[in-house]
Amino acid sequence: MTTIDSDYLLSNINKKSSSSTNNTSLGKDEFLKILMKQVQNQDPLNPVDDKEFISQMATFSSLEQMMNLNTTMTKFVDYQDPFTTYVNWIGKDVSWSEGQDGKEQTGKVSSVKHSKGEYFLVLEDGKEISPWNVTSVGQTSK
Structure with a gap:
């Protein structure tokens, strides 16, 4: 056999x-x-x-x-929730571009917010941005 x-x-x-x-x-x-x-x-x-x-x-x-x-x-x-990824960005500088001019901006993430099924990064100046607009994440410059 x-x-x-x-x-x-x-x-x-x-x-x-x-x-x-x-x-x-x-x-x-x-x-x-x-x-x-x-x-x-x-x-x-x-x-x-x-x-x-x-x-x-x-x-x-x-x-x-x-x-x-x-x-x-x-x-x-x-099924991994992206929340844990975004929480790791707290205290770090993020760069993003938004709007029609596409000008890149930078800010420091102070918290993460979840509202109406979407996540937002809250920056130190109170501005809220979508993580989808983020182009880079880096250590805070001193």
Whole structure:
């Protein structure tokens, strides 16, 4: 009986998880189907070694856990609130450009404000700017 090379399967499954448009690589469903076909079509006089089967099932289990972790981490990164990034700008100089003239201005961030679903940087002079207009963030010049 031919065994499935776990390194080959893992590399192909990892390719699939990173590129959903490639339909030629194996996923966890295909891995399980191949494993079940292997068991169903084994030679009755020379059955698959139980240790080998357990090893392949462990590989499948590890693969499934890695894919679930990858999905969870992707969701976590996608849902990160930018608030923590903006809070790190407090006490730093920011440069931004706004308006039709596009003239660059600089100011020191004193706080972060959240209003009506949007974040604003509040500068020392009380001016509020959108973080989307910021072109650079740097240490305060002394």
